[in-house]
Amino acid sequence: MPIAREREIHIRLEGVQKSFSELEVLKDINLEIQNGEFIAIVGESGCGKSTLLRLLAGLEKPSSGVIKINESPLQQLNTNARLMFQDGRLLPWKRVIDNVHVGIPDGKKEKAREALCNVGLENRAKDWPRTLSGGQKQRVALARALVNDPNLLLLDEPLGALDALTRIEMQDLIESLWQSSGFTSILVTHDVEEAVAIADRVILIENGVIRLNRQIDLERPRQRTNLEFRLYVEEIMDNIMKRKKSNIHPLKQRILTASM
Amino acid sequence: MKQWINKFSIKIIPWLVPLLLLISWQFLSSIGVIPKRILPAPMEVIQAAQTLMSTGELYEHITVSLGRALFGFFIGGLIGFLLGIFNGISRYSELLFDTSVQMLRNIPHLALIPLVILWFGIDETSKVFLVALGVLFPVYINTYHGIKSVDKGLIEMGKAYGLKGRALFFTVIFPGAMSSILIGIRFSLGVMWLTLIVAETISSHSGIGYMAMNAREFMQMDVIVLSVVLYALLGKLSDVIAKYFEGKLLKWDI
Ligand SMILES: Nc1ncnc2c1ncn2[C@@H]1O[C@H](COP(=O)(O)OP(=O)(O)OP(=O)(O)O)[C@@H](O)[C@H]1O
Ligand SMILES: [Mg+2]
Numbered sequence: 001m002p003i004a005r006e007r008e009i010h011i012r013l014e015g016v017q018k019s020f021s022e023l024e025v026l027k028d029i030n031l032e033i034q035n036g037e038f039i040a041i042v043g044e045s046g047c048g049k050s051t052l053l054r055l056l057a058g059l060e061k062p063s064s065g066v067i068k069i070n071e072s073p074l075q076q077l078n079t080n081a082r083l084m085f086q087d088g089r090l091l092p093w094k095r096v097i098d099n100v101h102v103g104i105p106d107g108k109k110e111k112a113r114e115a116l117c118n119v120g121l122e123n124r125a126k127d128w129p130r131t132l133s134g135g136q137k138q139r140v141a142l143a144r145a146l147v148n149d150p151n152l153l154l155l156d157e158p159l160g161a162l163d164a165l166t167r168i169e170m171q172d173l174i175e176s177l178w179q180s181s182g183f184t185s186i187l188v189t190h191d192v193e194e195a196v197a198i199a200d201r202v203i204l205i206e207n208g209v210i211r212l213n214r215q216i217d218l219e220r221p222r223q224r225t226n227l228e229f230r231l232y233v234e235e236i237m238d239n240i241m242k243r244k245k246s247n248i249h250p251l252k253q254r255i256l257t258a259s260m
Numbered sequence: 261m262k263q264w265i266n267k268f269s270i271k272i273i274p275w276l277v278p279l280l281l282l283i284s285w286q287f288l289s290s291i292g293v294i295p296k297r298i299l300p301a302p303m304e305v306i307q308a309a310q311t312l313m314s315t316g317e318l319y320e321h322i323t324v325s326l327g328r329a330l331f332g333f334f335i336g337g338l339i340g341f342l343l344g345i346f347n348g349i350s351r352y353s354e355l356l357f358d359t360s361v362q363m364l365r366n367i368p369h370l371a372l373i374p375l376v377i378l379w380f381g382i383d384e385t386s387k388v389f390l391v392a393l394g395v396l397f398p399v400y401i402n403t404y405h406g407i408k409s410v411d412k413g414l415i416e417m418g419k420a421y422g423l424k425g426r427a428l429f430f431t432v433i434f435p436g437a438m439s440s441i442l443i444g445i446r447f448s449l450g451v452m453w454l455t456l457i458v459a460e461t462i463s464s465h466s467g468i469g470y471m472a473m474n475a476r477e478f479m480q481m482d483v484i485v486l487s488v489v490l491y492a493l494l495g496k497l498s499d500v501i502a503k504y505f506e507g508k509l510l511k512w513d514i
Contacts, residue, residue: 057420059416059419059420077419077420077422079422082420082421083417083420085413085417087413089411089413089414089416089417091414091431091432091435092512092513093435093436093438093512093513094512095512102418102421102423102431103421128512129512130512130513144421
């Protein structure tokens with residue numbers, strides 16, 4: 001269980017709906033997130049996962065419905081939250097350490113150095129971002145997100161562009177930082193296995209509503225080869241693919257079901 | 261050691277061809293293949309420079325030209341820069357000014373010379389005005405586009421991290437536009453010299469262009485060539501300075 005924090009955060013989404021002019025992206029999202037929980041959000045491309053994160057970060061407002069942070073409605077930028085993006089978004093004109101420093105505008109440099117240490121990049125502090133590998137850039141972005149000790153870490157496919165090995169390394173890093181700091185975390189991912197490996201709860205969004213809300217009751221550290229692990233992955237995959245199954249040739253479908 | 265030679269040759273090799281040309285020019289002049297009345301020898305141009313330097317004339321003409329160039333560049337550049345910044349960040353300012361600026365941009369500023377002479381006479385104001393006008397648009401366009409094309413993702417990141425207003429501008433937007441702004445400045449330095457050459461040649465009482473036009477009346481070929489060389493040197497100098505600042509300001513990009 002995550003360690004207790006002085007400042008707790010409870011999040012509740014009540015009937016959250018979001019449209020962009022004609023397009024209704026999120027229809028009716030109801031969700032409660034406990035302090036310290038690790039949530040993974042999966043769903044098809046374009047189903048509104050990033051939109052949901054931007055709403056939680058307070059970068060945009062719901063068209064209707066309400067997001068409550070510790071029982072008070074979120075009206076502006078969510079100062080409890082830090083957002084991390086798929087493409088890192090480091091400022092190319094700032095050195096690594098100064099990029100981390102962006103996370104604490106009025107803070108001390110010392111904290112930035114400490115955050116870099118936590119992601120294992122203290123020796124690259126003075127380098128320009130362009131000299132880093134993709135995985136290292138994401139580590140810096142993670143350090144920047146965590147430097148101010150946020151209560152809520154929002155991750156928008158932060159590992160999507162990394163190779164398989166670096167991904168697993170980063171997943172372990174995120175998990176261990178989450179375990180040691182106890183922040184609440186919401187991870188958007190395309191990778192169901194990643195979701196099952198890291199999250200307490202996996203949420204599937206489809207057609208603007210939550211279609212599946214599955215608690216993952218597995219001990220940590222989780223074994224990916226474990227039978228129960230595979231069953232969780234397959235259950236979620238089933239739910240994602242369901243709509244499409246009818247399009248598959250009946251014979252192929254039988255083989256698919258048999259193999260699952 | 262090898263590296264040192266390499267660095268050395270990188271500095272030297274580009275100058276070999278110009279040097280060779282200069283030497284053959286001098287040689288062909290001295291054996292009379294190039295007549296003096298068509299083109300004076302390099303040594304004569306240097307002698308003309310020495311004579312004019314000893315009277316203090318050369319120094320005066322250069323200072324006058326340089327003053328006009330820099331003053332016009334400063335005014336035009338500042339206006340273009342500020343307009344570019346405001347139109348880049350404020351939708352209202354853009355709505356109000358951008359179309360007008362884009363329309364004015366299409367008037368070739370050198371075509372205004374007769375009008376400018378009628379307005380300001382042939383004294384300093386007309387030259388400074390023309391230079392400022394010529395410099396304004398390239399600086400404006402590049403500043404404006406630089407600001408407009410700053411990565412939206414970085415701006416969103418900045419906002420998500422609590423930056424707004426001035427902090428957002430100086431942390432994300434302005435550095436993001438910097439390379440484009442510098443391109444505008446470097447381009448407009450070329451425009452600055454070109455405008456000044458034309459303006460000084462057509463109407464002037466002083467400056468390098470006047471020196472050349474005056475020399476023409478007395479058939480002083482060496483002085484005319486000297487003016488051309490001076491313009492070239494000044495142009496090159498400003499380019500070198502601009503490049504130096506580019507290297508300093510964009511060192512994260514190299
Ligand atoms: N600012 C915006 N204006 C108009 N439409 C938008 C805007 N932001 C998102 N959308 C639309 O909302 C829908 C959901 O976008 P979103 O980025 O949330 O999807 P996503 O689930 O994150 O997809 P992906 O997995 O590909 O990242 C898309 O159809 C997108 O075009
Ligand atoms: Mg997305």
